[in-house]
Amino acid sequence: MKNFFFEKAKNITVNDLLQKLSLKKLKKNFKINDIKELDTAEKHDISFFHSKKYSDSIKSTNSKIVITNKKLKNIIPKHIKIIEVENVILSVSLVTSLFYPSALDDTFDKNVKLIDIKNFINLKVGNNVLVGKNVKIGKNCSIGHNTLIESKVRIGNNCNIGNNVIIKNSIIGNYTNILDGAILGKKGFGFFPSKKNIRYPHVGALIIGNNVEIGCNNTIDRGSLSNTVIGDGTFLDNQVHVAHNVKIGKNCIITGQVGFAGSSFIGNKVMIGGQSGISGHLRIGDNVQIAGGSGVIKDIPSNSKVMGYPAKNIKEFLKENR
Amino acid sequence: MKNFFFEKAKNITVNDLLQKLSLKKLKKNFKINDIKELDTAEKHDISFFHSKKYSDSIKSTNSKIVITNKKLKNIIPKHIKIIEVENVILSVSLVTSLFYPSALDDTFDKNVKLIDIKNFINLKVGNNVLVGKNVKIGKNCSIGHNTLIESKVRIGNNCNIGNNVIIKNSIIGNYTNILDGAILGKKGFGFFPSKKNIRYPHVGALIIGNNVEIGCNNTIDRGSLSNTVIGDGTFLDNQVHVAHNVKIGKNCIITGQVGFAGSSFIGNKVMIGGQSGISGHLRIGDNVQIAGGSGVIKDIPSNSKVMGYPAKNIKEFLKENR
Amino acid sequence: MKNFFFEKAKNITVNDLLQKLSLKKLKKNFKINDIKELDTAEKHDISFFHSKKYSDSIKSTNSKIVITNKKLKNIIPKHIKIIEVENVILSVSLVTSLFYPSALDDTFDKNVKLIDIKNFINLKVGNNVLVGKNVKIGKNCSIGHNTLIESKVRIGNNCNIGNNVIIKNSIIGNYTNILDGAILGKKGFGFFPSKKNIRYPHVGALIIGNNVEIGCNNTIDRGSLSNTVIGDGTFLDNQVHVAHNVKIGKNCIITGQVGFAGSSFIGNKVMIGGQSGISGHLRIGDNVQIAGGSGVIKDIPSNSKVMGYPAKNIKEFLKENR
Numbered sequence: 001m002k003n004f005f006f007e008k009a010k011n012i013t014v015n016d017l018l019q020k021l022s023l024k025k026l027k028k029n030f031k032i033n034d035i036k037e038l039d040t041a042e043k044h045d046i047s048f049f050h051s052k053k054y055s056d057s058i059k060s061t062n063s064k065i066v067i068t069n070k071k072l073k074n075i076i077p078k079h080i081k082i083i084e085v086e087n088v089i090l091s092v093s094l095v096t097s098l099f100y101p102s103a104l105d106d107t108f109d110k111n112v113k114l115i116d117i118k119n120f121i122n123l124k125v126g127n128n129v130l131v132g133k134n135v136k137i138g139k140n141c142s143i144g145h146n147t148l149i150e151s152k153v154r155i156g157n158n159c160n161i162g163n164n165v166i167i168k169n170s171i172i173g174n175y176t177n178i179l180d181g182a183i184l185g186k187k188g189f190g191f192f193p194s195k196k197n198i199r200y201p202h203v204g205a206l207i208i209g210n211n212v213e214i215g216c217n218n219t220i221d222r223g224s225l226s227n228t229v230i231g232d233g234t235f236l237d238n239q240v241h242v243a244h245n246v247k248i249g250k251n252c253i254i255t256g257q258v259g260f261a262g263s264s265f266i267g268n269k270v271m272i273g274g275q276s277g278i279s280g281h282l283r284i285g286d287n288v289q290i291a292g293g294s295g296v297i298k299d300i301p302s303n304s305k306v307m308g309y310p311a312k313n314i315k316e317f318l319k320e321n322r
Numbered sequence: 323m324k325n326f327f328f329e330k331a332k333n334i335t336v337n338d339l340l341q342k343l344s345l346k347k348l349k350k351n352f353k354i355n356d357i358k359e360l361d362t363a364e365k366h367d368i369s370f371f372h373s374k375k376y377s378d379s380i381k382s383t384n385s386k387i388v389i390t391n392k393k394l395k396n397i398i399p400k401h402i403k404i405i406e407v408e409n410v411i412l413s414v415s416l417v418t419s420l421f422y423p424s425a426l427d428d429t430f431d432k433n434v435k436l437i438d439i440k441n442f443i444n445l446k447v448g449n450n451v452l453v454g455k456n457v458k459i460g461k462n463c464s465i466g467h468n469t470l471i472e473s474k475v476r477i478g479n480n481c482n483i484g485n486n487v488i489i490k491n492s493i494i495g496n497y498t499n500i501l502d503g504a505i506l507g508k509k510g511f512g513f514f515p516s517k518k519n520i521r522y523p524h525v526g527a528l529i530i531g532n533n534v535e536i537g538c539n540n541t542i543d544r545g546s547l548s549n550t551v552i553g554d555g556t557f558l559d560n561q562v563h564v565a566h567n568v569k570i571g572k573n574c575i576i577t578g579q580v581g582f583a584g585s586s587f588i589g590n591k592v593m594i595g596g597q598s599g600i601s602g603h604l605r606i607g608d609n610v611q612i613a614g615g616s617g618v619i620k621d622i623p624s625n626s627k628v629m630g631y632p633a634k635n636i637k638e639f640l641k642e643n644r
Numbered sequence: 645m646k647n648f649f650f651e652k653a654k655n656i657t658v659n660d661l662l663q664k665l666s667l668k669k670l671k672k673n674f675k676i677n678d679i680k681e682l683d684t685a686e687k688h689d690i691s692f693f694h695s696k697k698y699s700d701s702i703k704s705t706n707s708k709i710v711i712t713n714k715k716l717k718n719i720i721p722k723h724i725k726i727i728e729v730e731n732v733i734l735s736v737s738l739v740t741s742l743f744y745p746s747a748l749d750d751t752f753d754k755n756v757k758l759i760d761i762k763n764f765i766n767l768k769v770g771n772n773v774l775v776g777k778n779v780k781i782g783k784n785c786s787i788g789h790n791t792l793i794e795s796k797v798r799i800g801n802n803c804n805i806g807n808n809v810i811i812k813n814s815i816i817g818n819y820t821n822i823l824d825g826a827i828l829g830k831k832g833f834g835f836f837p838s839k840k841n842i843r844y845p846h847v848g849a850l851i852i853g854n855n856v857e858i859g860c861n862n863t864i865d866r867g868s869l870s871n872t873v874i875g876d877g878t879f880l881d882n883q884v885h886v887a888h889n890v891k892i893g894k895n896c897i898i899t900g901q902v903g904f905a906g907s908s909f910i911g912n913k914v915m916i917g918g919q920s921g922i923s924g925h926l927r928i929g930d931n932v933q934i935a936g937g938s939g940v941i942k943d944i945p946s947n948s949k950v951m952g953y954p955a956k957n958i959k960e961f962l963k964e965n966r
Contacts, residue, residue, distance in 0.1 A: 106821075107804045108770045108788030126430045127452055130771055130789055144430030145452055145470050148789050148807055160429045163470055163488050164790075166807055166824050175518075177428075180488050180505050181539075183824050183860045189881040193897060196819075196855050197879055211518050216505045216541045217825075219860045219882035219900075235519055237511040238541035239563050239581075241883050241900045241918075253515060256541075256563045257581045257599075259883075259901045259918050261936065274563075274581050275599040275617075277901075277919040277937050292583065293599050293617035293631055295919070295937035309631060309937050309953060310965055321632055448752045449774055466752030467774055467792055468808075482751045485792055485810055497840075499750075502810050502827050503861075533840050538827045538863045557841055559833040560863035561885050561903075575837060578863075578885045579903045579921075596885075596903050597921040597939070614905065615921050615939035615953050631953060643954055 005152050005169045006100045006203045008034065014065065017046065020098050021091050023083065035095050037226050038063065046095065049076060050088035053281065067091050089200075090192050096201045096225065103201035106187045109150040109168065115143070126163065138174065153185075156210070169222045173210035173232065181217040184208075188221040188228075188244025188262060200224060202244060209233070209250070215240055231268065243280070255292065267302060276311075289314075327474050327491045328422045328525045330356065336387065339368065342420050343413050345405065357417050359548050360385065368417065371398060372410035375603065389413050411522075412514050418523045418547065425523035428509045431472040431490065437465070448485065460496065475507075478532070491544045495532035495554065503539040506530075510543040510550075510566025510584060522546060524566060531555070531572070537562055546584075553590065565602070577614065589624060598633075611636075649796050649813045650744045650847045652678065658709065661690065664742050665735050667727065679739050681870050682707065690739065693720060694732035697925065711735050733844075734836050740845045740869065747845035750831045753794040753812065759787070770807065782818065797829075800854070813866045817854035817876065825861040828852075832865040832872075832888025832906060844868060846888060853877070853894070859884055875912065887924070899936065911946060920955075933958075 012032055015025040033044035038054055041047040041063035048067040049058045058066070058076055065081040073082050085091040097104060112130040117123045121139035129143050132151030137143075141155060144163035149155070153167050156174035161167070165178050169185035178184065190200035204223020209232035214220065220242040222228055228242060231250035241259040242248070248260075249268035258272050261280035270284055273292025278284065285302030295309035308317040334354050337347040355366035360376055363369040363385035370389040371380045380388070380398055387403040395404050407413040419426060434452040439445045443461035451465050454473030459465075463477060466485035471477070475489050478496035483489070487500050491507035500506065512522035526545020531554035536542065542564040544550055550564060553572035563581040564570070570582075571590035580594050583602035592606055595614025600606065607624030617631035630639040656676050659669040677688035682698055685691040685707035692711040693702045702710070702720055709725040717726050729735040741748060756774040761767045765783035773787050776795030781787075785799060788807035793799070797811050800818035805811070809822050813829035822828065834844035848867020853876035858864065864886040866872055872886060875894035885903040886892070892904075893912035902916050905924035914928055917936025922928065929946030939953035952961040 107768070107786045108807055110768065110770075112771070112789065114771075124429070124432065126432075127434070127436075128450060128772060128790070142429045145434065146450075146468055146790055146808075163430055164468075164486060164808060180508060181503070181541075181825070181861075183882075186823060186860055186882075189859065189879070189899065191879065193895065195877065195895070197857075197877060197895075213519075215511065216508055217503075217539055217861055217883075219825075221882070233517065233519060235511070235513065237563075237565075238505075238508075238543070239539075239561065239883065241881075243881075243900060251515065251517070251519075255511065255583070256565060257579070257901070261899070261918050274583050274601075275597070275919070279918075279936055292601055292619075297936075446751070446754065448754075449756070449758075450772060464751045467756065468772070468790055485752055486790075486808060502830060503825070503863075535841075537833065538830055539825075539861055555839065555841060557833070557835065559885075559887075560827075560830075560865070561861075561883065573837065573839070573841075577833065577905070578887060579901070596905050596923075597919070614923055614941075 005205055006103045009099055009101060012099060014046075016098060017095055018083070020094050021083070021085060023085070032065070035092065035099055035225065036063070038066075040226065046083075048088055048092045050092075067095070087192075090198070092225075093192065093198070093200045096203060100201055100203045103203045104199055106202075109148075111151050112148065115149075144180065150185075162216070169204075170206040170208065172208045173212065175210055176208055176212040176214075178214045179216045179218075179238075182214050183217075183219045184214070185220070185222045188224055190224050190244060190262070204228065204245065206230075212236075215256070218242070237274070249286070327527055328425045330421055331423060334421060336368075338420060339417055340405070342416050343405070343407060345407070354387070357414065357421055357547065358385070360388075362548065368405075370410055370414045372414075373603075389417070409514075412520075414547070415514065415520070415522045418525060422523055422525045425525045426521055428524075431470075433473050434470065437471075466502065472507075484538070491526075492528040492530065494530045495534065497532055498530055498534040498536075500536045501538045501540075501560075504536050505539075505541045506536070507542070507544045510546055512546050512566060512584070526550065526567065528552075534558075537578070540564070559596070571608070613639075649849055650747045653743055653745060656743060658690075660742060661739055662727070664738050665727070665729060667729070676709070679736065679743055679869065680707070682710075684870065690727075692732055692736045694736075711739070731836075734842070736869075737836065737842070737844045740847060744845055744847045747847045748843055750846075753792075755795050756792060759793075788824065794829075806860070813848075814850040814852065816852045817856065819854055820852055820856040820858075822858045823860045823862075823882075826858050827861075827863045828858070829864070829866045832868055834868055834888060834906070848872065848889065850874075856880075859900070862886070881918070893930070935961075 015029045036045045038057035038061040047063035067083045111133045115129045115131040124142040126145030130148045136154040138157030141159045143161040147165040150168035155172045158175045160177045162180035167184045185206040187202035192198040202224045204227045206222040206228045208230045211233045213235040215238040218240045221244040223245045229247040233251040236254045237256040239257045243262040245263040246260045248266040252270045255274040257275045260278045264282040266284045267286035270288045272290045276294040279297045283299045287303045289305040291307035294311040296311045305314040307314040337351045358367045360379035360383040369385035389405045433455045437451045437453040446464040448467030452470045458476040460479030463481045465483040469487040472490035477494045480497045482499045484502035489506045507528040509524035514520040524546045526549045528544040528550045530552045533555045535557040537560040540562045543566040545567045551569040555573040558576045559578040561579045565584040567585040568582045570588040574592045577596040579597045582600045586604040588606045589608035592610045594612045598616040601619045605621045609625045611627040613629035616633040618633045627636040629636040659673045680689045682701035682705040691707035711727045755777045759773045759775040768786040770789030774792045780798040782801030785803045787805040791809040794812035799816045802819045804821045806824035811828045829850040831846040836842040846868045848871045850866040850872045852874045855877045857879040859882040862884045865888040867889045873891040877895040880898045881900040883901045887906040889907040890904045892910040896914045899918040901919045904922045908926040910928045911930035914932045916934045920938040923941045927943045931947045933949040935951035938955040940955045949958040951958040
C-alpha cells in the first residue's frame with residue numbers, strides 16, 4: 001500500500017545517504033527511491049539487515065543495497081551492495097528521517113476543523129467532532145462525540161467510530177467499529193536510548209481490515225517502516241495495547257488487557273485470553289489458542305494451545321500446576 | 323431492577339421464538355414475557371441452561387420454558403418445557419434480539435445536548451458536558467469537563483463524575499465518584515465467532531452502588547442478560563477492566579490494572595492486588611485476598627489468601643518460590 | 645520543592661494536632677509548620693514512623709516530633725518527642741487534613757477557561773483546550789485538542805502535550821512530551837477501608853523531568869505527602885500506571901502496560917519489559933533490567949537482570965523454565 005501519510009523527499013541519492021551516515025561517498029552516485037524492509041523493498045529501494053532472524057529475507061529481497069554491520073555482512077548475497085555501519089537501526093533511523101523529514105513531528109494536527117457532514121454520504125456525527133484535511137469517510141458511518149480524525153485518514157463504509165476516539169495515520173476498512181476512547185495510529189515506542197533519547201521516525205501506517213472491532217481505550221501504534229495491521233474479522237476487547245509493526249491476522253479474538261510488543265506476527269483465527277502478553281519479533285501460527293495471563297516469549301506453531309509464563313503446552317502447564 | 327434502557331417488544335409468543343430459531347411451531351401457542359437467566363426468570367419468562375455449572379439454578383428456577391441442548395436436557399426437571407437447540411448461546415442471542423430489537427445498536431447517543439444545570443439541584447458542571455434524554459442526576463453532584471452521560475442513565479445524590487467520562491446504560495448510587503476517563507456501560511465483548519462475527523445483544527445494565535470509587539480509565543461493560551454490578555463501598559483503582567455480567571460485592575478493594583473476565587462473582591471485602599486477572603464464570607468468596615499479579619482460574623472459598631498463576635494458597639506459593 | 649498546589653493552614657500548634665487525634669493536650673504548646681516524611685521533614689515539621697523499613701530515616705530525621713505506635717516507639721532516638729497512636733497512617737491522614745483542609749476535594753477544576761494563546765510565548769493549541777488559573781507554560785509548546793490543564797500546573801519550554809490529556813497538580817520540565825489520553829496528577833488510591841472508606845488527603849505533586857515521554861492513556865497519580873517523580877530522559881510507553889509516591893529515576897525505559905504500586909523507588913537507566921508489575925515500597929537499583937511480564941515483589945540490587953513471577957535472576961528463571 002502506498003504510503004500517503006508522510007511526504008517523501010525526492011531525488012535522494014546514495015551519496016546523500018552516505019553523507020547523513022558520515023561515511024565516504026561513492027564515485028558513482030545513483031538515486032534511491034525509498035527505504036523499506038527486506039520483504040517489501042523494490043529494486044531502487046535501500047533496505048537493512050540487522051538480525052540473523054531475517055536470513056531468509058536477505059536471500060529473497062529485491063533490494064540491491066542494504067545497510068548492515070560487520071558481523072552480518074558475510075551472509076548477504078554477492079549481488080547486493082553493502083553499506084557497513086556500527087549500529088544498523090540507528091543508521092536506518094537517520095536514513096528514514098532523510099526520506100521523511102516530517103515524520104518525527106507527532107504533535108497534534110493543526111489542520112482539523114469541526115466536521116461538515118455535507119462532505120460525506122449519510123454520515124452521523126456527535127458534538128465536537130474534529131476532522132483533518134483530505135480525510136476520506138465512506139457512506140453510512142457514524143462518529144461519536146469529541147472524536148478526532150486527523151488528516152489523510154481513510155475510513156470505509158458502514159463504520160461506527162465511538163466517542164473520544166483519536167485516529168491518525170490509519171486506513172480502516174468497511175463494517176468496522178472503533179469503540180470509545182481508542183487511540184489509533186500514534187508513533188510507536190521506538191527510539192535510541194542515550195542521554196537525550198533519539199526518537200525514531202515512524203513512517204508506517206495502521207491498517208485495519210473489514211468487520212473489525214477495536215475495544216475501548218485500546219492503543220494501537222502505527223508501524224515504523226512497515227505497517228501495523230489488524231486483519232479482517234478480528235475483534236479486540238478493551239484496554240488492548242498493540243505496538244508498532246505488529247501484524248494480526250484474520251478472525252482473531254483478543255480479550256481484555258492483552259499486550260503485543262513490537263513487530264510480532266499473529267496468524268489467523270488466533271484466540272488470546274485476557275492480560276496475555278506477546279513479546280516482540282515473534283511468529284504465532286494460525287488457530288493458536290493462548291490462555292489468559294500467559295506470557296509468550298517464543299514462536300508458537302499453528303494449531304497449538306498454550307498457557308503459562310513462559311507459555312508452554314496447556315496440558316503440560318496444567319499438569320505441572322495442579 | 324426493571325430494565326428501562328432497552329425497549330422490550332410486546333406480545334412475543336413461543337411460536338415467534340420457534341420461528342426465529344427455525345424450529346417447528348407448537349400447536350398451542352402462548353405468550354412469553356421476557357428472556358432471563360435461570361435465577362431471575364419469573365414464570366412467564368423463557369430461560370436457558372447451557373452448562374452443568376448451573377445445575378442448582380435449573381432446579382430452583384421459576385421459568386417454565388428453557389432453551390437447552392441434547393446433552394443437558396435430561397437434567398432438567400420434568401415440569402419445565404424444553405426447547406432443544408444445537409447452540410444454546412447462539413439461540414439465546416437470537417431470542418434476545420427478538421425481545422430487544424434495538425439492543426445491538428451501540429453507536430453514539432444522538433439525543434445528547436449540552437447540559438442545562440437548571441434541570442438539576444445544585445449541580446456543578448464543567449465545559450462541554452453532554453447529557454442525553456431522561457437522565458436523572460441527584461442533588462449536589464459535580465460533572466467534569468467533556469463528560470458524556472447518555473440517555474436514561476441514573477446518578478444518585480452527592481456523586482462526583484470526573485472529566486472525559488463516558489456513561490451509558492448505568493445506574494449509579496449516592497456518594498459515588500467516577501474518576502477521569504472512565505468508560506462505563508458499553509456492551510460487553512460477546513459475539514459468536516464466524517466469518518463475519520455475529521454480535522450478541524447486551525440488554526443488561528451496569529449497576530454501581532453507594533460510596534463507590536471507579537478509577538481513571540476504567541472500562542466496565544454492562545451485562546448481557548443480567549447486570550454488571552459493583553457493590554456499595556467498593557473502590558477500583560486506575561485502568562481496571564470489568565467485563566459483562568461480573569458481580570463485585572461490597573467493600574472490595576481492586577487495585578490498578580486488575581482485569582475481570584465475564585460473569586464472575588466476587589464476594590464482599592475482597593482485596594485484589596495490582597494486575598491480577600480473574601477468569602470468567604468463577605465464584606470468589608468473601609474476605610478473599612488475592613496478591614498482585616495473580617491469575618485466578620478456579621473458584622476461591624471465603625477467607626482465603628491466594629497468590630500466583632494459577633493462584634494457590636499464598637503460603638504454599640511463597641514457600642515454593644523462595 | 646515548595647508545595648504550591650494546596651493552601652496550607654497557618655498557625656497550627658501541637659495541641660491542635662492532639663485535639664484532632666483525640667489525645668491529651670500538652671501543657672507547653674508550640675507551633676508546628678507542616679507534616680512531612682522523615683527524610684524531608686525540617687525541625688519545625690511533624691513526621692511519622694510506621695514501619696521498621698524506615699529505621700534509618702528515624703535516626704537521621706530533622707523532625708523533633710513524630711507520630712508512631714507502641715511497638716515502634718522504643719526505636720526512636722531520645723531527643724524526638726513521640727505522639728503515640730493506635731493507627732499511625734490514619735492519624736497522619738487526620739493531621740494532613742488539618743494542615744491542608746482543601747486537599748480532599750478532587751472534583752473537577754471550576755476555574756478553567758478556554759486557553760488564550762496570547763498569554764504564552766509561541767504556544768500552539770488545538771480546539772477546546774481548557775486551562776486553569778495561574779498555569780505556567782514555557783515557550784514553544786503545543787497542546788492538542790480537548791486537553792485540560794488545571795490550575796497552578798507548570799509546564800517548561802518546548803513541551804508537546806497531546807489530545808485528550810488531563811493534567812493537575814503537576815510540574816513538568818523542558819522538552820517533555822505527554823501523549824494522547826494521559827491522565828496526570830490525580831490523587832492516589834489511598835484510603836482507610838471501613839464501612840464508608842475514609843479518603844486520604846494527597847497533598848504531594850507529580851514532578852516530571854526534562855526530555856521525558858509519557859505514553860498514551862498513562863495514569864500517573866500525584867504523591868500523598870511526598871511527590872511522585874519521573875526523572876529526566878525517562879520514557880513511558882502506552883497504558884502504564886504509576887501509583888502515588890513512586891519515584892522513577894533518569895533515563896529509564898518503561899514499556900507498555902507496566903504498573904507500579906505505591907511508594908516504590910526505581911533507580912536510573914532501569915529497563916522494564918511490557919506488563920511487568922512492581923509491588924509497593926520496593927527499591928530497584930540502577931541499571932536493572934526487568935523482563936516483560938515479571939512480577940517484582942522484593943528489592944532488586946543495581947545491575948541485576950530479573951524475570952519471572954516472583955522475579956528472580958533471569959538466567960536462573962530461564963534455566964528452570966526451559
